[in-house]
Amino acid sequence: MAAVEPxxxxxxxxxxxxxxxPEKAWRALTEEIxxxxxxxFRATGEGSVVxxxxxxxxxxxxxxxxxxxxxxxxxQMVTPGSRxxxxxxxxxxxxxxxxxxxxxALAPQGKGSVLTISDSIVGRINDAQLEGIADGWxxxxxxGFADYVAAMST
Numbered sequence: 001m002a003a004v005e006p007x008x009x010x011x012x013x014x015x016x017x018x019x020x021x022p023e024k025a026w027r028a029l030t031e032e033i034x035x036x037x038x039x040x041f042r043a044t045g046e047g048s049v050v051x052x053x054x055x056x057x058x059x060x061x062x063x064x065x066x067x068x069x070x071x072x073x074x075x076q077m078v079t080p081g082s083r084x085x086x087x088x089x090x091x092x093x094x095x096x097x098x099x100x101x102x103x104x105a106l107a108p109q110g111k112g113s114v115l116t117i118s119d120s121i122v123g124r125i126n127d128a129q130l131e132g133i134a135d136g137w138x139x140x141x142x143x144g145f146a147d148y149v150a151a152m153s154t
Contacts, residue, residue, distance in 0.1 A: 098123025
């Protein structure tokens with residue numbers, strides 16, 4: 001019989017200052033996600049498309065023309081223009097099983113806005129995995145998304 005491991009909780013938060021209004025940043029976040037989603041984060045294969053259905057019960061999905069699909073997250077709640085609450089599941093193949101509860105928030109700040117990413121993970125998680133998740137969010141949102149939004153604003 002396999003050993004039973006106790007569930008762990010990991011938490012991470014990131015703030016990214018953006019040179020765009022919350023309205024422009026929200027549009028980029030929700031409607032233009034495929035344009036800034038980094039190649040290293042495309043899990044279904046070459047030529048995949050990432051889309052986000054911004055409604056409760058909607059999905060953050062990646063799919064390829066030949067039918068490979070991955071549901072990254074399911075949308076739990078949307079406050080248009082300012083907040084998304086998402087729930088995602090990681091299988092054992094990806095370091096799980098665990099559940100990620102992700103909050104993405106946008107708020108005005110000066111002439112731009114600030115993006116806050118808050119991720120709480122419950123299940124099989126350790127310090128090395130949490131560090132990898134943190135590095136991933138920093139790359140995806142602190143680089144991919146922030147660079148895309150900055151280019152939009154110039």
